[in-house]
Amino acid sequence: MSTIRRTWKINGKTVAVRFPAGRRLLDVLREDLGLIGSKESCGEGECGACTVIVNDEPVVSCILPAGQLADGTEILTVEGIEKKRVGRLIQQAFIEVGAVQCGFCIPGMVVSSYALLCKNPKPSTKAIREGLAGNLCRCTGYTKIIAAVKLAASRIPAAKRT
Amino acid sequence: MTKRTSKPVRLIGKGMPRVDADGKVRGTTRYLNDIDYKGIWHGVVVRSPVPRGILRAIVPGPAFAGDNLVLATAKDIPGENVVHMHDRTMPLLAEIGGEIRYRGEPVAVVAAATPEQAAAAARDVRIEVDELPPLLTLDEAVAIFKSAPGKLDTMKEQTIVKGDLAQGFTAADDVVEAEYWAGHQEQLYLENQGLVVFPQKDGSILSEGSIQCPYFPVHELNDPLKLPPEKIRVRQTPIGGAFGGKEDYPTMLTGYAALPALKSGKPVKITYERNEDILFTPKRHPVWVRFKTGFKKDGTLTAIECDYILDGGAYLTISDVVMYRGILHCALAYRCDNVVIRGKVARTNSFPCGAFRGFGAPQAIWGIESHMDAIAARLGKTPHEYRLQVHARPGDVTPTGQTLSDENGSTACLKLALKRSDFARKLRQASRGKLRKGQKKFVGVGLSFFAHGSAFTGDGEAKFKAKGRVELARLEDGKPGINIRVSSTEMGQGVHTIFTQIAADALSLDAARIRFPMADTGLVPNSGPTVASRTTMVVGNVVYRAALDLKNQIESFAALRFFKGAPAELRGSRLLSKGARPVSFETAAKAMLAEIGSASGFFEFLLPADIRWDQATFKGDSYPGYSWSANVAEIEIDPLTCELEVKRVTAIVDIGRVINPVTATGQVEGGLTQALGYAVMEKIGTGKNGLYDAARLQTYIIPTALDVPEYDVKFVEYPYSFAPPGAKGLGELPMDGLAPAIANAIEAAIGRRLRQIPLTPEAIFAALHPAQGGTP
Incomplete structure (x- = not known):
């Protein structure tokens, strides 16, 4: 699988990330960046435990492929x-x-x-x-x-x- | 000069903010899956693909050729292949040649260095079973019971007898008989099941995870793991909800993870995803209950006959005790001299049911509270006037022969609920199936009234003797404080906060000086499981008494050390002695820690010596105390879509002394919301393939913020004086009675009685349009 590179603004800080295509935003946040405040419960976008704010909109990060977020995307988690x-x-x-x-x-x-x-x-x-x-x-x-x-x-x- | 001290702040009765809230709102609290364990392996349970049959072979495929991978089967069980539970019949893993009794029954556990590798290997195990015909549902079991009662396969039966039933029916002027059904319910804690088992150098194990009752695995896995209790250590991580769902099941899960851990020598973590958690963990028992009641023209109940059959699933596990609690709540709240209640745990080839908040009582109360409205209707009485006439109150004798003490606020709950909800007026305005001018929806209001027995059944607490310790310690800031050492777990219900309040008040210390670490069987005495609405009443009393014991020790020490032997009192975080300058708790405790090393107060729970209970006949004092509640549900039904909306719920609650009104109200609101889901939307059953027919949050629907009604929750306090500070049970009570209140409201709204929960729009449609046979 190809590797995706992105530069996002997470909780006000510019962060460069790389991850395999298809990786969920929740996994990038929790596992790659250690932002464990966002939780996984249902894994299919029904329960909202993984909710984060992407460009001012709340989204469920467990069903959002991280690669869909362009460079410059602003992400706010509970930690921010x-x-x-x-x-x-x-x-x-x-x-x-x-x-x-x-x-x-x-x-x-x-x-x-x-x-x-x-x-x-x-x-x-x-x-x-x-x-x-x-x-x-x-x-x-x-x-x-x-x-x-x-x-x-x-x-x-x-x-x-x- | 000694300044006149003002009265110390009392915390009991105050809405002190939760001690664990900060980490939870900031997202820094580390639940199991937030902890970064190094070098652990990941376990996956391999399950039976059929509900019943003889296990012939377990065949691992090519995926097992590699390294860093282990497969554990029944052959790898060090001891006897049995999990204790309540009857020692359930194997930890199915044996070759043995009978598979439910779909998803564990047959092997795979563990590997990565979750992906473990999952792939688990898929590569072929399970060969010679299939046998299964009996899957309670419907089938009840059909057998009705046609040939002797042929029903029961795992446990128990009968309660009071008075003379035949005489009771002879004395009756009229009889009402009806059946009521309740389905499965999933606990749906937001944090899925999970734990890690660490094998230790000395052959013992440490299990850490989302575990409601840490002492259960310690005492239930000795035979299969061939380990004595002291070699099984269990500790809780912060628990993201449990509701009973993490009561019995983590024992099995610890066993599953322990096998590959002991075989490989690696720590093994098993954590479920939501789909696996719903499909393969225990649910609330489906129940069929039939009431036949005789009564006089004036309404006096002369006979109550009840059959209560629950679907235990394939193994008994803990279903006997669920059935006991169920039958003890079938006719608890009403006066009647002649009662027979027969309870049975039916065996089916479905996943074994387990603990869920209420524990058999919600199903019993669903039946009797629907039935009481039916009797009232037959008598031409209103449901509230009839309940006011025949409800149990102090001095009355329960079906097991227990005389209710003055500490039962039954009447107060009922009267206040009727008053606050304006029940009589709203009932008069109910639609009864006819829309009034200008009305677009049917409106109705319904009542339920019930008790919940606090703590273990009968003399359980007398035998168990819950133990707890409160000890002097140095806290994180280096200053002295207090540790609470009990095995009660924090699952969200607030025990860490209220025990802090209780210990702080008993010791007259600031709450900031109290620490309540997570339960760890290596460190805390056994104060019993966190179940049965017992924690605040029983273990709260243990903490209170142990804290008083420690207070005495501190005062004696201070008297000698600081006051030349003159009596000292710990009050408002200072040691006071007449005519002397007060000494701060900090100074006194530091001196005590320096000179003696440590000190601790201890207490073992007792019940009054005159408590009587006969387990064989089910006669005597069935619970140490009773909490009471009355619920009123106000509803609207759309005549076209049959959509039901619960607009407002009144809940008046007697839980004795309220330790923290904010957390208590939160418990009631949360329990009512689970009861709302149970009543109107949560639908799951055993499908034809032996699997639950809802497996995810897209198909198993629970209430959202848009579904909850306005709640009016009020407490009336009738404290349990034997066990200061006087609390009775709270945890389960709010789950018990909302379903029948809503069914009664539906009857008032549409003039039809529904006898099966959940009360879905489809069921309402079928009731309104019987000719069309049901599904719209």
Whole structure:
């Protein structure tokens, strides 16, 4: 299989990667780059535990061939999100309202919440539910996760919403 | 001058943030597959391709010519080929000449240096089986039971008898009889099963992984591995959900990985992908339950007769205890003098079922709570008034003869649920199959009411004597603190947080000085498995008492060392003695560590001496305590598509003393959501080929953020005073009763009763259009 070389911006840093054609973005992140915050659960894009942000859009990295991402692609993982102001607000809110149980879905939830709040800093409950609909959680029943996103949104200063 | 100390902060009853949340929101918590092990091999289980037959040969192909590869079969089992479980019948791997009893039964384990090599080699093993006809489903077993009960192949039976059933039916004015079915349910923890077995130089093994009950493999693999308990060490990695799914199964998985590990001398990791995890790990038992109830015109129940048959799958494993819990919950919540409940574990050629939150009780409660509405309807009473009339309350006697104490908040749960949900009014407005003017959807509301026995059944806790230690130690920051040493595992339910609260309060220390390391059987005494809604009530009490024991020791030491023998009290992280300058805990503990080396408090759980239980007759005190709940479900049904939406759920819960209201509410909301899935969408069964007929998240559907209703969760506290701080069980209760509340709401909405879960739109359509025979 041919080797692909790419230069991406991951969590704000320029990173050169090489991988065999067909390798999943999730494997490049977890195994080649040690970014283990993104999790694998279903391996078919249903559960959202592997969600990362690619060029401002949340994607499931377990079914995305890494070679599809061009040079210059910007990737944000849970490891990068905590360096963002809104990201930290989301993480704090998850802790405060008790939105975390086993924690396995939580990195993906934090990433999807961040993607949502970047686009819609004051989402309705319905918008939050829709924004998180691709992320399965088996512990919490989502109620406290939805409350955490609301709390984080309420703390985003009106002027600085990204 | 001694400053007057203010009251120390109490943590019990407060919503202290979780101690493990930071790593989980940042993605730094390392679950099994996040740990970079050096030099491990990867194991793959080779399975039977048919559900039943005689195993003739295991033939490895050319892939086994290379190096760095090992194949383990039953011949490589060092000892006897049996996993203890509850009846010592299940082999670790199928034997040549022996009977294959289910599709996917392990026959060999391949391990290799890379996962790809192991997978390729596993595909290159030919399994030769002379096939035999299988019995695959509970439907088939129940058909046999109905036509020729003696021919049903049961692995365990148990009957509960109270009073005189025949007299009860003679005294009855009317009888209602009905059957209820419940299907399999998959736990669907987000983190798949996995563990690594490291062979040690002295011939012992260390198993590390996503393991709910670390002491199970220690005591259940001695025969096949020919290792005594002290040579099997097990420790948990952070667990990404379990719900019972990682209770019994990791014992088998440890056995599978141990064989190639011992044969090759290499550490072997087995981790499943989702597809393999769904197809080849245990599920909740399908159950058929039939109730025949006699009652007087005024509603008084005079007789309850119940048959409860669960599909155990091919081997008993732990199904006897699931059946016990099931039959103990079939008629627990209502007053009746004459009761017979017959439980049976049927054998089928399907994957052995196992533990799942609720453990037999949700199926029992599904039946009785549907049935109570049916009786009320026959009597012309409303379901809530009828339950208020006949529900069990303090002073009443359960089917096993246990008198309920004052510590049962049954009435409070029921009344508060009715009030908060405005049940009576909403029931009057239910559609009953007729759309009112302006209505586009059928609306309905349904009630369920139930208890869940906390801790092991009967005198299990009295016999087990859960042990725990709380010890003085130097923490990561170099300063003194406390280690909690119990075998309870953190799986997301929050035990690390609430035990921290309990230990901190008992010792009157800051929570930051408490550390609760991951359970490791090499380091912690056996406080029992993390199951059966027992952890907070039983092990929480052990931690509390052990912490008080250590507190005494610290105070005695400080009295002599700092206060010339005058009594000292540890309070608010300081040692106080009348008239003397307080000494900080840090100073006193450092002195203690320097002079004595260490100190620890210990406790062994006891039950009251007057607890009675007869396992043979199933008479006596079936559980040390009971948690109670009432659920109200409000639903809408689209008359055209039959789509069901659960809009709002009220859950009033008595779990005794609530240690942490935030984590407790989270547990209830999460349990209700699993119950919602069980009730309306999670559908999986044994297919004709012997495999589960849903194998992935595209076909096995669980609730998403769009499916969950609004929850109204409230606690009423009736503490278990025998075991301070007074908690009763919580883990399983929220899973128990939502399905019948929704079925009862469907009945109110469309005027038809559904008797099989899941309550899918297809089933609602079939109920509304019986002539069309079902599938739209």
